[in-house]
Amino acid sequence: MPKISIYPADKVGDVPEGMSILDASEKLGIEIRHDCGGFATCSTCRILVVGGVENLSEVDLDEENMLEEAELPAPFRLSCQAIINGDVELQIPEPEMQWSKGALRELDALPVLSRAIIRVIVEARARVTGESVILPDTAIPAVAKAKEEVEALSGDKAALSAFIKQICELPGRE
Numbered sequence: 001m002p003k004i005s006i007y008p009a010d011k012v013g014d015v016p017e018g019m020s021i022l023d024a025s026e027k028l029g030i031e032i033r034h035d036c037g038g039f040a041t042c043s044t045c046r047i048l049v050v051g052g053v054e055n056l057s058e059v060d061l062d063e064e065n066m067l068e069e070a071e072l073p074a075p076f077r078l079s080c081q082a083i084i085n086g087d088v089e090l091q092i093p094e095p096e097m098q099w100s101k102g103a104l105r106e107l108d109a110l111p112v113l114s115r116a117i118i119r120v121i122v123e124a125r126a127r128v129t130g131e132s133v134i135l136p137d138t139a140i141p142a143v144a145k146a147k148e149e150v151e152a153l154s155g156d157k158a159a160l161s162a163f164i165k166q167i168c169e170l171p172g173r174e
């Protein structure tokens with residue numbers, strides 16, 4: 001049976017092959033938000049895949065459309081759609097932090113592919129310093145730094161996944 005590991009809760013367990021991430025998480029006692037009931041129309045069940053992406057089902061058209069609309073590039077998946085075929089490591093993303101309009105402009109210039117990842121990085125670091133809203137003064141250097149880091153790792157998927165995992169484990173969660 002495939003083994004799944006879910007962070008930051010640090011839950012590890014064996015689940016039947018062919019089960020969705022959403023159902024498998026529930027089996028391990030972790031409730032992932034799923035507002036549309038698992039029909040790939042809301043994106044609230046988003047999850048970051050930090051290991052074993054090759055052990056998940058391919059992204060189908062419905063999931064691809066929803067991920068695109070929500071600007072959630074790989075390594076994000078919809079947990080209601082991704083089927084487990086082997087060992088995977090998953091990270092439940094942080095609840096979204098508020099960005100001021102000026103701060104959001106810093107993200108506008110970024111390619112869609114890296115925008116979501118950079119958001120996760122900037123928000124996780126802001127939580128460490130106790131910020132509840134991202135303002136331009138914070139966003140300008142923080143986005144630039146995260147962009148540099150992501151670009152440096154863009155050719156190495158494993159290193160990028162490890163980096164995201166490390167960022168998501170920073171202290172300061174609510």
Ligand code: FES
Nearest residue numbers: 034038040043080
């Ligand atoms: S629960 Fe809505 S997209 Fe997965």
